[in-house]
Amino acid sequence: MQRVKYLYMALMVLILLSGCGNSNEEEKKELVKPIKYGVVESFGGLTTRTFNGITQSGSETKLSFRTGGLITRLNVGVGQRIKKNQLLAQLDQTDVLLALQQAQADVTNTKIQMETASSSFERVKQLYQTNNASLSDYEKAKSTLSSAQSSYEISLKRLDLQRSQVSYTTITAPMSGIVSSVHVGTNEVVSPGHIILTMSNEDASDIEAQAGVPEKYISQIKQGSPTKIRIPTLSNEFDGVITEVGYTSSGGTYPVITSLANTTDELRPGMPVEVTFTFGNENQQKQLIVPVKAVSEDESGQFVYALSPINNEVYEVKKKAIEIGRLTSEGFIVRSGLALDQIVAVAGLRTLYDGMKVSLLTQE
Incomplete structure (x- = not known):
């Protein structure tokens, strides 16, 4: 019995020691704190910035029906080359063709009524001129002819309108080009204005690049300025000229469109670009700028917390003494202590220390 008691006590001691070991091991694990950061940038002189984008057709056209209905014919597929005025899609025409036939019949009937009224009017007119018909008979025949003429003109307008309704059930190619995308299939019911397909000009010289430029730089983008465009998938670089600068942002960036010079037949819409x-x-001297929120000061002077990468996700904090100059709208001018594109902390500086492990918060 005494032996069992000792074994039980030894087992409990081992469990406690194991728990303490795990606790110490957990304490040794250093927490990685996420922080906001900024980047040391250049100020004055000429600087370059590269933004990602995508190629697109400069004359991309989205096609849709002006009326709704059931799609009975869809004669195109993605990548297909089409010619101008080629029939691309068609809706069910049963109802509109019946309405067209009715409109044609109405025109025939009203034309006969107008011709009959005209003959009657001419006969009454001659009788009236020879005093063989009364004024009321003459006015009645005249009124009947006028009414028949109005009915005929209205039926002609209805016929033109119905012909337009028939034409609204088909889509023909407004130009020669290539089908970029098809958004529907046969036997689908679509509403007026619903995009059926998108087509692009097949000429490579029509290709342009659209890139998203952050708010910080959009005011410096000017129409007509030169750019360099690299397409990684082709390993080609093209000269470009800015043709359009977006006025409103989309997802935090402004769309900027650049035309491409010396294009090749390998270019296609939808390719990623830089x-x-x-x-x-x-004419201005080039200087470095550090964000205002990154700079702190102690008894030794100004300093920042530089962030050096350990791996793709974790960075090490290092306190660096710097010398700053005047304050600009972009930040402090750096006289010494930092390099271009160096990453620095811009928030929570009081909680940072040398050697601390941090991660970078995603910038909005």
Whole structure:
């Protein structure tokens, strides 16, 4: 009995020691704190920034029906080359063709009524001129002819309208090109204005690049400025010129469209691109700028917390003394202590220390 008691006590001691070991091991694990960061940038002179984008057709056209109905014919597929005026899609025409036949019959009937009224009017007119018909008979015949003429003109307009309704049930190619995308299939019911397909000009010289430029740089983008455009999938670089600068943002960036020079037949809409823009004034001296929120001060002077990458996700904090100059709208001018594109912390500086492990918060 005494032996069992000792074994039980030894087992409990082992469990406690094991728990303490795990606790110490957990304490040794260093927490990685996410923080906001900024980047040391250049100020003055000429600088470049590269933003991602995508190629697109400069004359992309979205096609849709002007009326709704059931799609009975869809004669195209993605990538198909089409010619101008080629029939691309058609809706069920049963109802509109019946209405067209009725409109044609109405025109025939009203035309006969108008011709009959005209003959009657001419006969009454001659009788009236020879005093063989009364004024009331003459006015009645005249009124009947006028009414028949109005009915005929209205039926002609209805016929034109019905012909237009028939034409609204078909889509023909407004130009020669290539089908970029098809959004529906046969036997689908679509509403007026619903996009059926998108087509692009097949000429490679019509290809342009659209890139998203952050708010910070959009004011420096000017129409007509040169750019450099790289297409990684083709390993080609093209000269470009800015043709359009977006006025409203989409997802935090402004769309900027650049035309491409010296294009090749390998270019296609939808290819990823890297568009490089040039900013600044070549007559100004080039200097480094650090964000205002990154700079702190102690008894030794100004300093920042630089972030050095350990791996793709974790960075090590290092306190760096710096010398700053005047304050600009972009931040403090750096006289010494930092390098271009160096990453620095811009929030929670009081909680940071040398050697601390942090991660970077995603910038909005």
